[in-house]
Amino acid sequence: MRATILAVARDRFRREGYEAVTMRSLAADAGVDAALISYYFGSKRGLFAAVLELTLNPADVLASLLEGELESLPQRAIRALVAGWDRPETGLPLLTAVRAAAADPALATLLRGGLQREMVDRLADRLGGADARHRAGAFVGQLGGLVFTRYLLAVEPLASMTADEIVRTLGPALRTTLFGPVRRAATGNDHARGPASA
Amino acid sequence: MRATILAVARDRFRREGYEAVTMRSLAADAGVDAALISYYFGSKRGLFAAVLELTLNPADVLASLLEGELESLPQRAIRALVAGWDRPETGLPLLTAVRAAAADPALATLLRGGLQREMVDRLADRLGGADARHRAGAFVGQLGGLVFTRYLLAVEPLASMTADEIVRTLGPALRTTLFGPVRRAATGNDHARGPASA
DNA sequence: TACGGTAGTTCAACCGTGATGAATTCTTCG
DNA sequence: CGAAGAATTCATCACGGTTGAACTACCGTA
Numbered sequence: 001m002r003a004t005i006l007a008v009a010r011d012r013f014r015r016e017g018y019e020a021v022t023m024r025s026l027a028a029d030a031g032v033d034a035a036l037i038s039y040y041f042g043s044k045r046g047l048f049a050a051v052l053e054l055t056l057n058p059a060d061v062l063a064s065l066l067e068g069e070l071e072s073l074p075q076r077a078i079r080a081l082v083a084g085w086d087r088p089e090t091g092l093p094l095l096t097a098v099r100a101a102a103a104d105p106a107l108a109t110l111l112r113g114g115l116q117r118e119m120v121d122r123l124a125d126r127l128g129g130a131d132a133r134h135r136a137g138a139f140v141g142q143l144g145g146l147v148f149t150r151y152l153l154a155v156e157p158l159a160s161m162t163a164d165e166i167v168r169t170l171g172p173a174l175r176t177t178l179f180g181p182v183r184r185a186a187t188g189n190d191h192a193r194g195p196a197s198a
Numbered sequence: 199m200r201a202t203i204l205a206v207a208r209d210r211f212r213r214e215g216y217e218a219v220t221m222r223s224l225a226a227d228a229g230v231d232a233a234l235i236s237y238y239f240g241s242k243r244g245l246f247a248a249v250l251e252l253t254l255n256p257a258d259v260l261a262s263l264l265e266g267e268l269e270s271l272p273q274r275a276i277r278a279l280v281a282g283w284d285r286p287e288t289g290l291p292l293l294t295a296v297r298a299a300a301a302d303p304a305l306a307t308l309l310r311g312g313l314q315r316e317m318v319d320r321l322a323d324r325l326g327g328a329d330a331r332h333r334a335g336a337f338v339g340q341l342g343g344l345v346f347t348r349y350l351l352a353v354e355p356l357a358s359m360t361a362d363e364i365v366r367t368l369g370p371a372l373r374t375t376l377f378g379p380v381r382r383a384a385t386g387n388d389h390a391r392g393p394a395s396a
Numbered sequence: 397t398a399c400g401g402t403a404g405t406t407c408a409a410c411c412g413t414g415a416t417g418a419a420t421t422c423t424t425c426g
Numbered sequence: 427c428g429a430a431g432a433a434t435t436c437a438t439c440a441c442g443g444t445t446g447a448a449c450t451a452c453c454g455t456a
Contacts, residue, residue, distance in 0.1 A: 001404080001405085019301070022441085022442070022443090023442080023443060023444090024441090024442085024443090032405080032406090033405065033406050033407075034406095034443085034444090035405080035406070035407080035444080035445080035446095036404080036405060036406080037443095038443080038444060038445080039403095039404075039405080040404095043443075043444080044442095044443065044444090098300075099300050099301060101351065102296075102297050102300035102301065102350055103217070103297060103300065103301050108350070108351055108352070111351060112351045112352060112353050112354075115347075115351065115353050116353055116354055120353065120354065120355070131366075131367065133355050134355060134359065134363060134366075134367045135367055137347075137353070137354070137355040137356045137359070137367070138356070138364075138367040138368045138371065140347065140353065140356075141340075141343045141344055141346075141347040141348070141353070141356050141368070142339075142340050142343050142368075142371065143343070144343045144346045144347040144351070144353070145339045145340050145341070145342045145343020145344070145346060145347075146339055146343070147346070148339075148342045148343060148345070148346035148350075149313075149335075149338065149339040149342040149343075150339065152300055152306070152346075153299065153306055153309060153310045153313065153342070154306070154310060155310050155313050155314055155318065155335070155338065155339070155342070156310075156314055156318065156335070157318070157331050157332060157335040158335045158336070158338075158339050161332065161335070165332060166336075168329075168332075169329065169332045169333055169335070169336040169375070170336050170339070170340075170375070172374045172375070172378065172379040173336065173340065173371040173372070173374045173375040174371070175374075175379070176370045176371045176373075176374040176379065177367070177368070177370070177371040180370065181370040181373070181374065181379075199433080199434085200433095220412080220413070220414085221413080221414060221415090222412085222413085222414090230434080230435095231434060231435050231436080232414085232415090232435095233415085233416080233417095233434075233435070233436080234433075234434060234435080235414095236414080236415060236416075237433075237434075238433095241414075241415075242413095242414065242415090
């Protein structure tokens with residue numbers, strides 16, 4: 001039954017968010033008494049955390065991003081992020097996760113740890129140099145800003161810009177964060193315009 | 199009594215957050231029956247919204263930022279933001295506001311509207327040019343990222359960087375967002391290093 | 397085969413939450 | 427004074443997560 005509860009919970013959490021899903025209704029959905037959830041997961045939050053650990057494993061996406069050439073990381077990162085968050089199947093769970101983390105310090109700690117370990121530290125290693133960690137932090141912070149304003153708050157115009165437009169407006173800034181304001185040796189696509197468009 | 203309730207609520211919300219403050223305890227604090235809160239504000243959320251409107255008026259800060267010269271806006275914006283959010287008296291209420299907005303769509307709408315009207319639109323006007331609105335959106339998004347990662351999640355290293363360090367690492371990126379990757383005509387402090395430091 | 401223990405599962409109840417509607421007091425003004 | 431209406435309280439509701447006791451099912455062992 002444990003697995004059933006977990007599966008049902010995953011589905012409903014991602015669809016309806018944390019607060020909207022009640023333990024009783026969840027139990028009913030899984031054909032089980034509500035107390036059983038507490039028995040297995042300790043609390044509603046425990047259940048949610050279990051669902052998170054099950055769902056939240058985009059570490060491999062990150063890895064593949066860092067394997068590519070550093071010069072194009074900004075565009076690739078933006079594209080991957082937007083792709084992941086725009087698709088409801090993957091975006092909704094991420095969104096509810098972040099929402100919950102914003103409200104619950106314990107979950108925030110979980111998310112924070114993940115971000116530091118899987119993103120900041122790795123990127124800093126890859127970057128190297130004196131203030132690598134600072135630059136990596138700023139990079140992650142800027143991507144976090146995208147999540148925050150575009151997906152969590154849906155502030156215009158960011159909320160309805162296309163991936164290309166975001167790459168065009170935010171890409172250069174990310175590049176500056178990684179490599180500094182000075183243009184590197186010309187690489188040929190210095191302007192990093194997205195694929196053909198007006 | 200309305201004013202008393204509002205005052206007590208403001209204090210406790212900023213200190214303990216939205217969920218932790220219960221209507222009964224709040225009523226007791228204000229020397230009033232809990233039902234009176236509903237009578238005046240309709241609901242707990244209504245009360246919170248009232249508190250928000252009372253508290254959240256940093257529109258003037260924004261205005262003064264936009265009045266200064268555009269070239270130095272990035273540094274000044276970062277400094278103002280960090281100053282406001284680092285001081286507990288002003289930072290805590292902002293934080294609980296954002297937290298609540300992350301959880302509650304209605305409050306998110308409120309915040310979103312404010313950000314668009316008071317920040318994006320104004321900045322876009324000041325910037326001018328073809329994609330002014332896009333650049334303004336990205337600018338606000340990057341500042342939002344600072345709020346999100348440094349204050350909401352407290353991701354390192356951003357969480358413990360000094361204002362100077364943030365200006366150094368994030369400033370150039372913001373400048374790129376506003377003016378593009380090409381350096382403008384030399385202004386004398388091209389590197390925008392913060393005040394004397396290592 | 398009977399026994400005992402342990403994991404799985406349900407049941408009933410607890411307590412705290414926000415909300416509501418009727419009942420009461422307090423003001424105010426004709 | 428005496429209504430009218432606002433302000434305030436009281437009692438109560440429905441619903442949330444959680445808990446402890448009870449019941450069941452299984453599995454190894456004497």
